[in-house]
Amino acid sequence: MSTHEAHGTYTPTTGIGKWIDARMPLPRMMYDSFVAYPVPRNLNYAYTFGGILSLMLVSQIITGVVLAMHYVASTGMAFTSVESIMRDVNHGWLLRYMHSNGASFFFVAVYLHMFRGMYYGSYKAPRELLWILGCIIYLLMMATGFMGYVLPWGQMSFWGATVITGFFTAFPLVGEWVQQLLLGGYAVGDPTLNRFFSLHYLLPFMIAGVVVLHVWALHVTGQTNPTGIEVKSKTDTVAFTPYATIKDAFAMMVFFAVFAYFIFYLPNFLGHPDNYIEADPLVTPAHIVPEWYFLPFYAMLRAITFNVGPIDSKLGGVLVMFGSIALLFVMPWLDTSKVRSAVYRPWYKLFFWIFVADAIFLGWLGSKPAEGLYTSLAQIATLYYFAFFLIILPVLGLIETPRRLPNSITEAVLARSKKSGAQQVGSGAAASPEVRG
Amino acid sequence: MKHIIATIGAAALAMTLVLPGANAQEEAAGAAQEGTVHYPLKHPVEQEWSFAGPFGKYDKAQLQRGLKVYTEVCAACHSLNRVAFRDLADLGYSEEQVKAFAANYEVQDGPNADGEMFTRAGLPTDYFPSPYENPEQAKVANGGAVPPDFSLIAKARGVERGFPRFVFDVFTQYAEGGPDYIYSLLTGYGEEPPANVTVPEGTHYNPHFAAGVSLAMAQPLYGEDVTYDDGTPATIEQEAHDVAAFQMWAAEPHLTERKEMGFRVMVFLVLFSVFLYLAKKQVWSRIEH
Numbered sequence: 001m002s003t004h005e006a007h008g009t010y011t012p013t014t015g016i017g018k019w020i021d022a023r024m025p026l027p028r029m030m031y032d033s034f035v036a037y038p039v040p041r042n043l044n045y046a047y048t049f050g051g052i053l054s055l056m057l058v059s060q061i062i063t064g065v066v067l068a069m070h071y072v073a074s075t076g077m078a079f080t081s082v083e084s085i086m087r088d089v090n091h092g093w094l095l096r097y098m099h100s101n102g103a104s105f106f107f108v109a110v111y112l113h114m115f116r117g118m119y120y121g122s123y124k125a126p127r128e129l130l131w132i133l134g135c136i137i138y139l140l141m142m143a144t145g146f147m148g149y150v151l152p153w154g155q156m157s158f159w160g161a162t163v164i165t166g167f168f169t170a171f172p173l174v175g176e177w178v179q180q181l182l183l184g185g186y187a188v189g190d191p192t193l194n195r196f197f198s199l200h201y202l203l204p205f206m207i208a209g210v211v212v213l214h215v216w217a218l219h220v221t222g223q224t225n226p227t228g229i230e231v232k233s234k235t236d237t238v239a240f241t242p243y244a245t246i247k248d249a250f251a252m253m254v255f256f257a258v259f260a261y262f263i264f265y266l267p268n269f270l271g272h273p274d275n276y277i278e279a280d281p282l283v284t285p286a287h288i289v290p291e292w293y294f295l296p297f298y299a300m301l302r303a304i305t306f307n308v309g310p311i312d313s314k315l316g317g318v319l320v321m322f323g324s325i326a327l328l329f330v331m332p333w334l335d336t337s338k339v340r341s342a343v344y345r346p347w348y349k350l351f352f353w354i355f356v357a358d359a360i361f362l363g364w365l366g367s368k369p370a371e372g373l374y375t376s377l378a379q380i381a382t383l384y385y386f387a388f389f390l391i392i393l394p395v396l397g398l399i400e401t402p403r404r405l406p407n408s409i410t411e412a413v414l415a416r417s418k419k420s421g422a423q424q425v426g427s428g429a430a431a432s433p434e435v436r437g
Numbered sequence: 438m439k440h441i442i443a444t445i446g447a448a449a450l451a452m453t454l455v456l457p458g459a460n461a462q463e464e465a466a467g468a469a470q471e472g473t474v475h476y477p478l479k480h481p482v483e484q485e486w487s488f489a490g491p492f493g494k495y496d497k498a499q500l501q502r503g504l505k506v507y508t509e510v511c512a513a514c515h516s517l518n519r520v521a522f523r524d525l526a527d528l529g530y531s532e533e534q535v536k537a538f539a540a541n542y543e544v545q546d547g548p549n550a551d552g553e554m555f556t557r558a559g560l561p562t563d564y565f566p567s568p569y570e571n572p573e574q575a576k577v578a579n580g581g582a583v584p585p586d587f588s589l590i591a592k593a594r595g596v597e598r599g600f601p602r603f604v605f606d607v608f609t610q611y612a613e614g615g616p617d618y619i620y621s622l623l624t625g626y627g628e629e630p631p632a633n634v635t636v637p638e639g640t641h642y643n644p645h646f647a648a649g650v651s652l653a654m655a656q657p658l659y660g661e662d663v664t665y666d667d668g669t670p671a672t673i674e675q676e677a678h679d680v681a682a683f684q685m686w687a688a689e690p691h692l693t694e695r696k697e698m699g700f701r702v703m704v705f706l707v708l709f710s711v712f713l714y715l716a717k718k719q720v721w722s723r724i725e726h
Contacts (some may be wrong), residue, residue, distance in 0.1 A: 041726045083519055084588070086691075093691045094698070105660060242720050250448070250713040257706040264699025265610045268592060276593035276688070277585075286648065364600060417725045 009036050033219055038237035039244045040225035042413050046120075047223065048251035049113035049255040054211065055252055056106045060202050063099040069241040073197035075190050078153035079278040082097050097267040103145050104270045107293035110138060118331075119352055121340030122224045130217040137210050144203040144296070145194040149291055150188075154275030159288045161188045162194070167301075170315040187281070196342065227412045228340030229405060236409040287369060293364030296359050297321050300385065302370040303378035320382065326365075327389040334389055336397030348396055355388045365401045473661050478644040479625070481596055481617040484678065488685060490611050494693040495686050497529035498681035502665050503683025504528060506676050509663045511587065514579060514654075516567035519588035523561040527690060535561050542566055580639050582653035591615035591681065591688040595671060596647055615688070616681040621645040623677035 010031040012021045031152025070089050085092035114134070117123055123131035127429040150161045153158070168178040211270055222231055231237055238244075262269060270292060274285050290298050304317035311319070327334070343350040358381050365378045406412035487496040504525070507517070522539035530538070542559035544566055549555055559566075569575035575583045585593075595614035600608060605611075625645035636642045640651035658680075660673040669675060685692070 041724060080519075087519065087524075093695060097695075238724060238726075243724075246713065246717045246720050250710060250717045253706055253710040253713055257703065257710060260699065260702050260706055262697055265608065267613055267695070268612065269607065273593050273595040274490060276589045413725055 023223050024392040033240075034245075034364065035239065035241040037219065037240040038231070038233055038234075039223055039240055040236060040409055041238045041243075042225050042227065042409055043223065043244070043247075044226055045247075045251055046112070047225075048248050049109050049116065050218075052109045052252050052255050053106070053113060056102060056109055057204065057207060057211065060099065060102050060106060061208075063095050063102065064201070064204065066095055067099055068197075071197075073151070073194050075153065075193055075279070078151065078193060082152045094263070097263045101259065101262050101267060101270060104150060104291070104293065105255075105262070105288055106141065107145065109255065110141060111293075113329075114138070119342045119349075120224050120226060121228050121335070121337075121342070123332045124335065124340050125332070127217075127221050127224065130221060131332055133210055133214040133217055133262065135325075137207055137214060138212065139325065140203050140207045141327075144200060144207065145291065147200040147203070149191065149347060150196050150274060153279045155277045155279055155283070156272045156275040156288070158279035158281065159285055160290055161192060162398070163288055164290070165192075167321070169317045170318040172315075180430070195334040195371065201434060205290065208420050211401075224340060225409060226341060226343060227406060227409055228344065229407075229409055229412070232408050233410070271382060289367055292363065292367070296385075297324060297362075298363035299362040299366035299368075299378045300324050300382045302366075303375065303382040305375055305379075309405075320386075324382075324385060327386070331389065331393070334393040337400065337402070338397070339402040339405065339425055343397075344405055345400060347400045351388060351392050351396065358384045358388070476649055477596060477647050478650065479621070481614065481621040481645060482624075482632060483617050484613070484620050484681075486613050486616055486682065486685075488682070488692055490610055491696060493696055495527075496682065497527075498667055499679050500528045500686050501530075502663075502667070502669060502675075503679040503681070503686075505665065506658070506662050507587065507681040507683055510657055510676075511680065512565075512568060514568055514575070514584040516569070516584075516586045517588055518567060518586050519564070521564045522559060522560060524690060527686065532561075538654040539563060549690060580653050584654070587684055587687060589688045591619065591684040593688075594618045594647065595633050613685075616685045618645070618647065619681040620677045623658050623680070624673055 010021075010025075010028040012018045020026070067085065070085045070092065072078060073172065082096065085096050087093075089095070117131065117134070139242065145159070145337070146164060150157045160331060165179050165182045168177045168182065171178070173183065182192070182194055182195075183189070225231075231422065271287065289295070298321075300375070301317040301321040302311050304320050307313055308316055337345060338350065339345055342352055362381045362385065365374055365381065368374045370378070477527070486493070487499065488494060507515075522535055522542075525535050531597070534680055539559035539561050542563070542565075543556045544559045544563050545554055546556035546557050559563060569578065572583050592615055596618055598611075598614070622645045623645060625643045626641065628642065628644060630636050630642040630650065635651050636651045640653055641655050642651045646652045658673050658676045660676065661671050662676060663671055665682075689695075
């Protein structure tokens, strides 16, 4: 029951249905993937963010395509064209606030999705490729988000672009060449804005492509679940439709309600006031800060204030920043534990929650100036971030005694519902991680 | 990091490109920021605004008063480039009133059939003209600081709220940091600077200024600077409040429309969520999970 073919119950009834099915069975594939597809019966709300993310991608692409109809990618016109969208285009303010806040909520959802994967061990065999494809999507999202932030051509757009492309000069030999390739010159200017616009339009479609691979890989291995035990029998699963569909739809609407609250009532809460000042290469803002979703990495970059042998602090900071993302890719091989779910790993559970707190703390530090106590705290927090992957994950798997695992998903479900008696509803949320960004 | 910014900053300075309309240059006169002194010295004073909260809307009478303060006081130095005369219909003016208002301004047009530029009376489709020909002229006239454009200033200013206040702000829907800052700055003049603060020559001490101890702009409002048509007493607080509200409107003209639509969207999403929850409960009641 692990591949598409294995659970095919699609039987076309109409003549045209049979005709299509014999030639190009797309309806069969959709039916098998989103109707008959078996999902574990014990999935909680932490498992709804995949669906939410695909909806966010669609929303971003639709609003983005319309915004691109009104946007002018030139240093003289970019800021003005965005303002004309805000003032004169019909519902332009709505499109733009949906798109700019949509980027933030895309990242909210992806971080919750990733933390869920880490908590329930979704990256472990046989789902390593599924996890890596997810990491690639995340990397593409970061590139898209960064380039999108440059387009309104405000002060933070310009100076953020200047600082981030400047990272590449830290690399010996190729650094300057890479930077000039990104900028299309020696400084951020018209060529930079034009290529960023082009790539900002391209990358979401690449994301969509990798999402297809991500979902394909998911449908080969099947989903994990809060117990971390593989599906063993038919009683362990329910059909995607209606069970997962209705649960996902409810979660999506709740997520959209929070999203709408920001669009309509706090549309500039997650942005920086300086980005309402047109870019000026002659005036440097007092504090250059990236968007909130990059702040943890920014904090780690700035935490390296010392030289290590031939590596100066600048290169060191950049290596630490890229390294912190690279570690995600190799996470499946760093974790030595055979048990997937943190529910049965008391020590991992503790270190995981410290890791979540550490990441949020790093985000806060990233918004503070890099001086005095903040730098020392950032160094400690960076140390924990790396220790979590490089020491805690490998060592814990060898020394930790996991709790007794149930024999099957069904057994776990029945044991829990027996314990909680008549109170069925809401029991699924008991094991769900409460992560708030 | 400092090295990176320094290198890049130098490279950027080397660029001689000055963007047209780069008018938002801050009057950072007291820019001699040293060490870890954080500005502003005093946090903005939170004010009551008609446009705050989920049902907030602009008070048209207030916007009209704010327009009067802008045109009679601020407009001598500050431009309002992104606002057209036609936009003033939002303030409750009739088409005729907007036409008459626009006609008070002289705008440059052309070239005509003879290739000559000419001036004519303003039309509703024209934008507020700038008080200066170019940023250089503005700079020379104002002791080296360009008076920032007012079109977006209410969204382009905001003093960092800090933890945990920014968390509470989500629930209180605090989004008036810009107007609060403007009000505080305008009413923040006149204090004697503390003994340990040196005010650079030609600048004016204001503890509410976000980028230093003092700014190039002298105190602009004293009270009784304008005579309000609706008879409202023109105290300095009233004037500051009105002009800050006017600037918020200039920066976010669709705010009222946004909040009205927001309420309808929220009602829909919450009701739809409730129905979906009930449906989900029904579906999942068939099985233990």
